[in-house]
Amino acid sequence: MFDKRYENLNDGQKTAVDTIDGPLMVVAGPGTGKTELLSMRSANILKQTDTLAQNILCLTFTESGAQAMRERLKTIIGVDAYKVAIHTFHSFGSEIISRYGDYFYSNAHFQPASDVNVYELLRDIFDNLDHKNPLASTMNGEYTHLKDAIQTISELKKSGLTSDELLMVIDDNERVLDASERQLAELFSSRISKETTAGLSTISLSVASLEHGPLPPSVPSLVDTLSLSIAHAVDSAKNDNSTKPITAWKNQWLEKDSRGAFVFKDRKRIKKLRSISHIYYQYLVRMQEKELYDFDDMVLRVVHALEVFDDLRLNLQEQYTYIMVDEFQDTNLAQSRLLRSLANNPVHEGAPNIMVVGDDDQAVYSFQGAEISNILQFRDLYETTKLVVLKENYRSSKEILSAARKVISLGSERLERYIPELDKSLDANYSPAKTNVDLKEAETIADERAWIAASIADKIKNGAQPDSIAVLCRRH
Numbered sequence: 001m002f003d004k005r006y007e008n009l010n011d012g013q014k015t016a017v018d019t020i021d022g023p024l025m026v027v028a029g030p031g032t033g034k035t036e037l038l039s040m041r042s043a044n045i046l047k048q049t050d051t052l053a054q055n056i057l058c059l060t061f062t063e064s065g066a067q068a069m070r071e072r073l074k075t076i077i078g079v080d081a082y083k084v085a086i087h088t089f090h091s092f093g094s095e096i097i098s099r100y101g102d103y104f105y106s107n108a109h110f111q112p113a114s115d116v117n118v119y120e121l122l123r124d125i126f127d128n129l130d131h132k133n134p135l136a137s138t139m140n141g142e143y144t145h146l147k148d149a150i151q152t153i154s155e156l157k158k159s160g161l162t163s164d165e166l167l168m169v170i171d172d173n174e175r176v177l178d179a180s181e182r183q184l185a186e187l188f189s190s191r192i193s194k195e196t197t198a199g200l201s202t203i204s205l206s207v208a209s210l211e212h213g214p215l216p217p218s219v220p221s222l223v224d225t226l227s228l229s230i231a232h233a234v235d236s237a238k239n240d241n242s243t244k245p246i247t248a249w250k251n252q253w254l255e256k257d258s259r260g261a262f263v264f265k266d267r268k269r270i271k272k273l274r275s276i277s278h279i280y281y282q283y284l285v286r287m288q289e290k291e292l293y294d295f296d297d298m299v300l301r302v303v304h305a306l307e308v309f310d311d312l313r314l315n316l317q318e319q320y321t322y323i324m325v326d327e328f329q330d331t332n333l334a335q336s337r338l339l340r341s342l343a344n345n346p347v348h349e350g351a352p353n354i355m356v357v358g359d360d361d362q363a364v365y366s367f368q369g370a371e372i373s374n375i376l377q378f379r380d381l382y383e384t385t386k387l388v389v390l391k392e393n394y395r396s397s398k399e400i401l402s403a404a405r406k407v408i409s410l411g412s413e414r415l416e417r418y419i420p421e422l423d424k425s426l427d428a429n430y431s432p433a434k435t436n437v438d439l440k441e442a443e444t445i446a447d448e449r450a451w452i453a454a455s456i457a458d459k460i461k462n463g464a465q466p467d468s469i470a471v472l473c474r475r476h
Contacts, residue, residue, distance in 0.1 A: 023382035031395025053083035057320040093298035113292040157296035160334030163281035172213035204230035306341035328358030397435040
């Protein structure tokens with residue numbers, strides 16, 4: 001069965017399946033056969049090495065994705081597919097906590113916290129805030145920042161940060177902002193011109209030369225994020241012979257204070273984060289006192305246990321000798337730290353057997369630029385990383401791929417801009433009888449929505465069934 005399936009793979013898939021040892025990064029756009037690749041590579045590892053099925057770890061993001069991978073693998077290797085560790089990140093965290101209870105909560109049987117538990121616990125913390133705290137404001141008897149606090153705490157846990165680590169990040173970010181804000185304020189105090197572009201280029205080099213402060217693992221430095229964003233704005237301005245990219249950068253990063261001087265927008269965010277660091281610490285303490293855990297704890301607790309308990313980390317490294325990660329572009333910082341701990345086995349000498357499959361154009365998670373940096377950091381962390389690009393699409397026609405390419409390539413923060421040799425254009429391996437793609441451009445979002453509504457009404461008026469029409473949106 002393996003040999004027959006192998007012959008049906010395209011050249012890119014075969015290269016990835018055959019690259020068993022060492023770090024491997026596969027850039028795979030939509031419809032390029034990722035599930036088949038992951039399944040076939042697992043089968044090839046078992047075929048070419050003396051590795052046991054339970055020594056392979058496959059991580060993905062959804063239960064349906066994990067199930068699809070296991071079913072596909074079962075058709076190739078049979079019942080051994082049930083021995084391969086195929087998990088979502090959260091189910092893997094839950095599995096580790098259950099199996100190694102001595103390292104978590106002193107082996108106590110904690111219960112999952114409900115939304116009501118979380119709300120009541122945080123409300124009690126807010127009740128004890130000093131009235132001068134910027135997050136203590138109320139309206140109609142409700143704390144106006146409580147809902148934001150719940151979301152922020154979840155984001156911090158997804159980033160793998162404790163309250164102390166959050167303060168470490170805040171301190172370093174303020175250091176970088178302090179070092180560059182005055183120069184930027186002076187530069188933008190005058191009207192934007194070509195001289196502004198030259199001045200911004202100098203500031204980019206100045207920011208890039210700043211020392212990198214101490215940061216938690218996997219957290220990208222604001223030095224890199226800020227200097228690269230300025231450099232890209234400068235490059236775009238020079239290439240387009242226009243100051244529009246400079247104006248766009250200013251609008252994204254800066255705003256005027258009460259004195260009319262330009263300051264970083266992040267200043268307000270940092271002030272709130274400092275206030276929430278205390279709330280976050282109290283939340284973690286009280287959750288443990290009440291023997292509760294929430295969804296994000298399943299990964300966060302394992303991340304810190306692997307960094308604190310050497311024997312736990314070494315035992316898991318010994319078990320999982322081959323690691324594969326699907327949808328790598330969506331790994332948040334906590335998950336990146338988890339992967340780094342699992343792969344950081346000294347016997348691999350900096351070249352672990354880990355394959356990541358991802359596509360930055362499909363990223364949905366961000367923390368200090370995480371959707372790009374996790375892919376770039378992978379190549380920086382493992383210098384011998386082999387890059388494979390899957391270019392054959394089995395899902396869409398040439399017309400759809402061409403139109404999609406025109407839209408997605410307009411984005412500035414894309415992997416192709418960071419890796420010059422990378423070409424993510426897709427070739428259609430699918431030929432439907434008829435495909436029509438019309439690319440429309442509207443002046444405003446309101447115009448776009450009005451056009452969509454009018455188009456739907458017109459189609460229904462002309463006989464189209466409503467359930468034959470689909471509207472896809474970026475957000476809810």
